[in-house]
Amino acid sequence: MADVFQLLAEPSRRQLLEALRDGERSVNDLVDRTRMSQPSVSKQLRILRDSGVVTLRTAGRRHLYSIRGGSLRPASEWLSYYARFWQEGLSRMDEALRRDPPSRPRRKR
Amino acid sequence: MADVFQLLAEPSRRQLLEALRDGERSVNDLVDRTRMSQPSVSKQLRILRDSGVVTLRTAGRRHLYSIRGGSLRPASEWLSYYARFWQEGLSRMDEALRRDPPSRPRRKR
DNA sequence: TGGACATATATCCCTTTGGACATTCGTCAA
DNA sequence: TTGACGAATGTCCAAAGGGATATATGTCCA
Numbered sequence: 137m138a139d140v141f142q143l144l145a146e147p148s149r150r151q152l153l154e155a156l157r158d159g160e161r162s163v164n165d166l167v168d169r170t171r172m173s174q175p176s177v178s179k180q181l182r183i184l185r186d187s188g189v190v191t192l193r194t195a196g197r198r199h200l201y202s203i204r205g206g207s208l209r210p211a212s213e214w215l216s217y218y219a220r221f222w223q224e225g226l227s228r229m230d231e232a233l234r235r236d237p238p239s240r241p242r243r244k245r
Numbered sequence: 246m247a248d249v250f251q252l253l254a255e256p257s258r259r260q261l262l263e264a265l266r267d268g269e270r271s272v273n274d275l276v277d278r279t280r281m282s283q284p285s286v287s288k289q290l291r292i293l294r295d296s297g298v299v300t301l302r303t304a305g306r307r308h309l310y311s312i313r314g315g316s317l318r319p320a321s322e323w324l325s326y327y328a329r330f331w332q333e334g335l336s337r338m339d340e341a342l343r344r345d346p347p348s349r350p351r352r353k354r
Numbered sequence: 355t356g357g358a359c360a361t362a363t364a365t366c367c368c369t370t371t372g373g374a375c376a377t378t379c380g381t382c383a384a
Numbered sequence: 385t386t387g388a389c390g391a392a393t394g395t396c397c398a399a400a401g402g403g404a405t406a407t408a409t410g411t412c413c414a
Contacts, residue, residue: 145254146372150323157326163391176373178392197381197390205330212324214259217266219321221314255402272361285403287362306360306411 140211143187148172149180153203156190160202249320252296257281258289262312265299269311 143149148170155161155169166177181201184190188207193200252258257279264270264278272290276283290310293299297316302309 139254141250141253141259144250144324145248148372150250153327164389173374174391175375175393179372182392199391203327203330205327208324208327209331212321212328215253215317215321215324218262218312218314218317221312222318257402273359282404283361284363284405288402291362308361 139187140189140208143184143189144211146180148176149184152177152180152184153189156201156203160193160200162198162200164198166201248296249298249317252293252298253320255289257285258293261286261289261293262298265310265312269302269309271307271309275310 144153151170151172152166155166161169163174163177163181166172166181167174170177172180181190181192185192185201188204190201191204193202253262260279260281261275264275270278272283272286275281275286275290279286281289290299290301294301294310297313299310300313302311
């Protein structure tokens, strides 16, 4: 997972992953959904693919990308390690810390 | 959360957060636990602090840092959104499974 | 007060990397 | 075949950011 966070650090790549949440997308599709140029999309997809976050399926002249979420799992688990800090009382640190949005996740799997 | 992933992209900062998992640590403490120079530790702690991921408590000439995990929550939730991709088969050539998912409506664009 | 200790900041350097642009490669259809 | 289309690659460039080093700030203690 060493550099999964590195991948996610780039907003453009996160955008791409978000656009892929509903399933396979072609490159042009992704260009439309994001506001990136086609070469940029291809470039970032290349990086995501080399890292195993995304897979490519070729259909004629279309290149269909989809998510391989398993590669994100270690990062997710790394983060969830800090979940125990989410509700800590923080006695001394007063209510200024309560600026954190109390929103709750809609559903949990 | 825009740049929380940006923060986590840096291994040195992740190291620091890992070293802070068990609670408050002084800067020297962190220098020992990581293999970073003191200025580097201070520099990264500064960044983490400015981003609200970490808080500082001063005790004499010691500066004690601790985690504010709430700030990591949005990133964690963003990632957990992809949890549904974790159990996908992918045993053989994954393209076949992706082309015919068991219960997902077929999409045409 | 001096000086050791703890931490922060300032500056320089250097690598990385994302975007723009141009071009190339591959595929479809008439 | 040709030409339109979809996508990938190559090159250049500028900005961002981390590390090393040196120095400054602040605090304790004798």
